[in-house]
Amino acid sequence: MVTVRALRAKAGTEPITMLTAYDAPTAGIVDAAGIDIILVGDSMGNTSLGHESTLPVTVEEMKSRTAAVARATDDALVVADMPFLSFGVDEAASIENCGRMLKEADADAVKLESGPHTVDLTERLVQLGIPVMAHLGLTPQRVKEVGYSRQGTSKESAREILDLAKAHADAGAFSLVLEHVPANVATQVTEAIDIPTIGIGAGPDCDGQVLVIDDVVGMSDRVPPFAAQFGDVKAEMEKAVGAYRDAVEAREFPADEHSHVEDELDELY
Numbered sequence: 001m002v003t004v005r006a007l008r009a010k011a012g013t014e015p016i017t018m019l020t021a022y023d024a025p026t027a028g029i030v031d032a033a034g035i036d037i038i039l040v041g042d043s044m045g046n047t048s049l050g051h052e053s054t055l056p057v058t059v060e061e062m063k064s065r066t067a068a069v070a071r072a073t074d075d076a077l078v079v080a081d082m083p084f085l086s087f088g089v090d091e092a093a094s095i096e097n098c099g100r101m102l103k104e105a106d107a108d109a110v111k112l113e114s115g116p117h118t119v120d121l122t123e124r125l126v127q128l129g130i131p132v133m134a135h136l137g138l139t140p141q142r143v144k145e146v147g148y149s150r151q152g153t154s155k156e157s158a159r160e161i162l163d164l165a166k167a168h169a170d171a172g173a174f175s176l177v178l179e180h181v182p183a184n185v186a187t188q189v190t191e192a193i194d195i196p197t198i199g200i201g202a203g204p205d206c207d208g209q210v211l212v213i214d215d216v217v218g219m220s221d222r223v224p225p226f227a228a229q230f231g232d233v234k235a236e237m238e239k240a241v242g243a244y245r246d247a248v249e250a251r252e253f254p255a256d257e258h259s260h261v262e263d264e265l266d267e268l269y
């Protein structure tokens, strides 16, 4: 079983692997493949719920999807991604929402899209026994402010990421996602803090890598420039659905082996 402590030990020895999953069957596949961390990302807003962004995802949706993922996971660490405004507004409500992911959905940890407003909250959550994964760089919950653009591209903004990374490590976060930042900035952040960094669009020097499962398996219409597709599940599904439609329309399905007949029911009246 992957634990927060085991992850810290793995950092710097071999790369940490992390993928998103939003349902039990997918989590089962990801877990069986030996992926270290399953993130129930609020990217589910785009990938699974048909929204234009992650902003509409609710605590109830995150709780339900996290519980489904946790039920199908034996070994990986399950991390629930806290939805927009479910944290950072009011401390008591933030703690309650994060706590529900552990108490009611069996998550191992929560992830907070981080900033200056999450340093104290991270410390408080960790004191209470809720492990926190921080997330800096591109944080899609700020889409209305910064879009989906690369972050940390000036000295000032790169320093801000580095300073916030140190502050969250000091506050007790057990790992840090770095999204869409220059590789050389990610290298310096990774060297500067003693918790594992997990990169997405942050170059090869992070302690681990994370991608969205839909991009990896080929279910996305548009893959971000920093992601890679390793399979073509969408093409396989299109083939299967088309073959089913053709078989029904041609009256080839259901065949005899898919039906059963009770002789004494030949004449009901």
Ligand code: KIV
Binding pocket: 020, 039, 040, 041, 042, 043, 044, 081, 177, 179, 200, 210, 211, 212
């Ligand atoms: O929601 C998500 O899937 C994420 C990852 C991209 C890190 O935050």
